[in-house]
Amino acid sequence: MMDWTDRHCRYFMRLLSPGALLYTEMITAAAIHHGDAEQLLRYDRSEHPLALQLGGSDPAMMAEAARRAAAAGYDEVNINVGCPSDRVQSGQFGACLMARPAIVAECFRAMQAEIDVPVTVKTRIGIDDNDSDEFLARFVDVLSAAGCGKFIVHARIAILDGLSPKQNRSVPPLNYERVFRLKEQNPELEVVLNGGLSNIEQVEMVLGHVDGVMIGRQAYHHPYFLAELEQHFNSRWQMPQRRSVVEQMIPYIEAELRKGERLGRITRHMVGLFAGMPGARAWRRYISENAYRDGAGVEVIREAVDAMPVAA
Numbered sequence: 001m002m003d004w005t006d007r008h009c010r011y012f013m014r015l016l017s018p019g020a021l022l023y024t025e026m027i028t029a030a031a032i033h034h035g036d037a038e039q040l041l042r043y044d045r046s047e048h049p050l051a052l053q054l055g056g057s058d059p060a061m062m063a064e065a066a067r068r069a070a071a072a073g074y075d076e077v078n079i080n081v082g083c084p085s086d087r088v089q090s091g092q093f094g095a096c097l098m099a100r101p102a103i104v105a106e107c108f109r110a111m112q113a114e115i116d117v118p119v120t121v122k123t124r125i126g127i128d129d130n131d132s133d134e135f136l137a138r139f140v141d142v143l144s145a146a147g148c149g150k151f152i153v154h155a156r157i158a159i160l161d162g163l164s165p166k167q168n169r170s171v172p173p174l175n176y177e178r179v180f181r182l183k184e185q186n187p188e189l190e191v192v193l194n195g196g197l198s199n200i201e202q203v204e205m206v207l208g209h210v211d212g213v214m215i216g217r218q219a220y221h222h223p224y225f226l227a228e229l230e231q232h233f234n235s236r237w238q239m240p241q242r243r244s245v246v247e248q249m250i251p252y253i254e255a256e257l258r259k260g261e262r263l264g265r266i267t268r269h270m271v272g273l274f275a276g277m278p279g280a281r282a283w284r285r286y287i288s289e290n291a292y293r294d295g296a297g298v299e300v301i302r303e304a305v306d307a308m309p310v311a312a
């Protein structure tokens with residue numbers, strides 16, 4: 001999730017869910033081409049299995065970015081056909097590409113020809129007035145004919161004119177049924193549903209219809225939800241206490257601080273760890289107020305833990 005997640009976030013999430021497939025925020029193929037690709041593609045080995053999400057619509061540039069991603073060891077490369085922001089539309093990629101499946105298919109072919117790991121597509125169920133099963137089916141048909149076998153579908157349309165990206169994640173209603181029908185009509189495809197999932201019962205219900213779920217905001221705001229999910233589906237896993245997750249972060253944080261990272265850049269992802277527990281507010285507040293001070297080190301996290309009641 002752009003502006004929210006990064007490699008520090010994924011390191012933390014991985015401690016909470018050994019089994020989840022983690023996705024990067026969208027990185028544009030142009031940024032990889034023109035910018036510091038090594039820095040953009042950097043990650044910790046523990047983040048595997050890990051997918052890189054790319055934004056773009058230029059087949060040659062997308063292919064180059066995919067090649068670099070595969071060389072860097074990513075396990076999947078995903079094409080963003082879901083982002084509605086203006087910046088993205090002016091670059092002719094993101095959700096507006098749903099109306100141009102041939103371009104996405106051309107990118108897909110160019111990318112998959114370069115790499116062995118799967119290239120996948122994340123899309124919406126429609127855009128603007130194109131809010132029908134047929135529109136989604138046509139998009140998916142063109143991509144699956146090109147060889148794409150996995151689709152992550154954010155189960156609401158994107159309104160490209162008039163709604164902000166934030167509104168586009170809540171205003172258009174969720175329509176899980178359309179995604180279920182997509183799977184029903186394409187049993188050979190791997191269909192992953194995304195959008196509005198926030199509890200285990202919902203996830204169970206959805207998994208009765210499709211192959212997987214992708215969780216965004218709930219995982220970010222309530223990261224321990226990932227641990228609960230992992231435990232639910234993998235009962236042999238020993239679910240760590242929240243405090244022990246904090247302890248496990250400390251060596252990583254120390255190593256990153258030595259490399260010049262600022263504490264707050266890492267702890268910002270951890271503020272929701274105790275959400276819903278006694279002391280959650282004290283934790284969040286202590287971290288937020290102290291982690292950005294010059295020279296702040298891991299003592300801030302220890303003090304934040306100490307500021308909470310023992311039960312948390």
Ligand SMILES: Cc1cc2nc3c(=O)[nH]c(=O)nc-3n(C[C@H](O)[C@H](O)[C@H](O)COP(=O)(O)O)c2cc1C
Pocket residue numbers: 001002003004024025026053080082083122154169194195196197214215216217218
């Ligand atoms: C701050 C923010 C940034 C996002 N950035 C991306 C992104 O880079 N790529 C993407 O595919 N989706 C992005 N999304 C959308 C989410 O991946 C997801 O599709 C959407 O939030 C619905 O799922 P959820 O209800 O589980 O959060 C972003 C969402 C948020 C809140």
